[in-house]
Amino acid sequence: MIDQSVVAPPDSAARLPVRPSAGRFLILVVVFVCAACGLVYELELVALASYLIGDSVTQASVVLSLMVFAMGLGSLLAKRLRCRAAVGFGLVEAALALLGGLSALVLYATFAWMGESRYALIGFSLSIGVLIGAEIPLLMTLIQRVSRQDAGGTVADLFAADYVGALVGGLAFPFLLLPWFGQLTGALLTGAVNVVAGGALVLWVFGRDLTGRERGLLLLVNVLVLAVLATAAVLVDDFERAARRAVYGDGVRVAVQTDVQEVVLTGGAEGPLDLYLDGRLRVSERDEYRYHEALVHPAMRGRHARVLILGGGDGLAAREVLRYPDVRSVTLVELDPGVARLARTDPALAALNEHVYGDPRFRVEYADAFTWLRGRGTAGAGAYDVVISDLPNPGITPSTKLYSEEFYVLASRVLAEGGRLAVHAGPPAVRPRTYWTVEATLRAAGFGTSPYTAKGRAAGFGTGPDRSHDGKNAGGAEGAGEGVRTDWGFVLAAAGRTPAVGLAPDAPRLRSLAPPVLEAGILRAERTRLRDLPPSTLVHPRYAG
CATH class of the missing domain: 3.40.50.150 (Vaccinia Virus protein VP39)
Incomplete structure (x- = not known):
């Protein structure tokens, strides 16, 4: 989400494979997608932290305050990338997709095998926040290169696309991703959408501005991120079973996610029965x-x-x-x-x-x-x-x-x-x-x-x-x-x-x-x-x- 207004300096016009109006539209579509993905990452961290650590008010406050602070840092750090905004944005989106997509898996893993996920939560909140904060300065630079609209109109368009994307992401998380895919697969799917959107924009719309080495680097990075996310998605069921054994022991008989909570039954046939609700x-x-x-x-x-x-x-x-x-x-x-x-x-x-x-x-x-x-x-x-x-x-x-x-x-x-x-x-x-x-x-x-x-x-x-x-x-x-x-x-x-x-x-x-x-x-x-x-x-x- 946008954390501050950024005005790009004039630059030479980009050599586009599409008309400037179409290029501008594609950039705003990517802003929409990135905003939706960014909010899903935030909500996923809040939801999983509330489940694993407890006290949803405290966890939401910690995650959101750290992420907003980190977004400001990301905006400042992005200044160094504006001279190579296209390749910088492509790498930022690949890193964001990888971290956001794997964040739920890593948080659950630290909870299951180390018994503590607070430090991982803080690390992901800061790193994801920095990357989200770097998006808008780079996108502002790219959209100014595509179209010479006044800065005020450009900022208004970016805000509109960003906030509508955040709305869609905020609604998709509880009503689509959680009930249909669960937290782990939902985060991985969001990461895949994120890397495809960012990579497609840079490699197609701004591909002519990239050197051969930069194109090869971005293509390799995006393919690797997609491969990691796809592999994790294939193995997510095995991971969940292993994590449950680590948390609850080997006697798990029933593990279901209802509309309200996770319900786990252990023992019963060969030992004392234990019923867990959301890990308690x-x-x-x-x-x-x-x-x-x-x-x-x-x-x-x-x-x-x-x-x-x-x-x-x-x-x-x-x-x-x-x-x-x-x-x-x-x-x-x-x-x-x-x-x-x-x-x-x-x-x-x-x-x-x-x-x-x-x-x-x-x-x-x-x-x-x-x-x-x-x-x-x-x-x-x-x-x-x-x-x-x-x-x-x-x-x-x-x-x-x-x-x-x-x-x-x-x-x-x-x-x-x-x-x-x-x-x-x-x-x-x-x-x-x-x-x-x-x-x-x-x-x-x-x-x-x-x-x-x-x-x-x-x-x-x-x-x-x-x-x-x-x-x-x-x-x-x-x-x-x-x-x-x-x-x-x-x-x-x-x-x-x-x-x-x-x-x-x-x-x-x-x-x-x-x-x-x-x-x-x-x-x-x-x-x-x-x-x-x-x-x-x-x-x-x-x-x-």
Whole structure:
């Protein structure tokens, strides 16, 4: 994209194989294509960084600020190439196509085999930004050589082509490249389009201005870049399988990219089942029951005929709810139909959730939880005795609205008189500010709150919505290394009163939860208390990624 106006000095007219008006049009077409490709590279870096590193706001800020800064450097550096603008532009586009096309592969490789992709992200953001910044000064020089239009008109034409190209690239990325080709192949395809457009313009339109050595060099470089991108595209499936093995181990049984996220299942037939969503460990069969028992059963103390579960498409929270014979209906609101389909059809996961999707009392609705609650309006008032919020960690940026004051006000409207809301709020021991901000936000929404924690057993993995594959929670602290116990933080809430944390008289036999365990969990939570924290709202989110 254009970062500044550049006016080219007069130069001798180019010897063109086409009329000047046609040459000008071809240059503007290439500006359009390059702008589209450049924006795809930016969006691809932001999307992959958000997936691999987390916190999309931070990653977008880092990528975009570095790229805009680097574009300014590229514009300055391009001054040295303006005397040989045609060959300079051809080499810049070849380098940009190679770096942009391979950026997704390299970022994923560093994450899979080195466990860290931040430095690669910074390097690609700077290098791609420098090359994008060098495009416009060189194109300005070339278009001035083709047509003697005034500088103001030339700049206006370049801006128009650049911004329209950016629009097309920005729309193509989420609606065409990602769903049809995926991030890796989509980046490679974009690089191929980029190198063909740049190479064709220079070799055809400005070929007569090049020396024989320059033509040979550009042709060789463009062919090599295309060959590298094509080879990578052919091998991309093998690369993905190898990278998944490096990240998840050898036991990957299912790996699918839904419309919402990447879903990976490992183990199950010959070992403990693990469910990963976008690289984060969502469920580990080793101790998931500890998490789900602590989330569900304290909320079931009291009337619990009608239960609403927000999130939890794996069916494990519903499994615990349906252990009560007097539960008449369970409604689950899940954003991703792919997760629910897997929970219903995968033999190992369906066995783990005890086939809840086949229970006549259970029904699922596919929607964003915030939008679904908002759409209930007054018609859904008092519809549920218990609401269970089994959602990703509030530190994950897309989830912040699901931990806002507005969200909890909406949840309070669907609760019946005397109803309870149970919320997973992240690990209080390692992220106390996040945990107690959730509690403060619930109080701001009119709830009385009872915070408590639950401990997982010592294991190689943690579980719950905020756990990563290496046993660390989303906050980055050790959560489940050998000899270290995971901790999960919950808040039990009720409108206008403080609910008691305990178990219902008719509670089923539980594997990990008992009154003394809950009492200890209340004390552990209280020891981490932070007071006077402001609530999180839609316009002022308070959760750090």
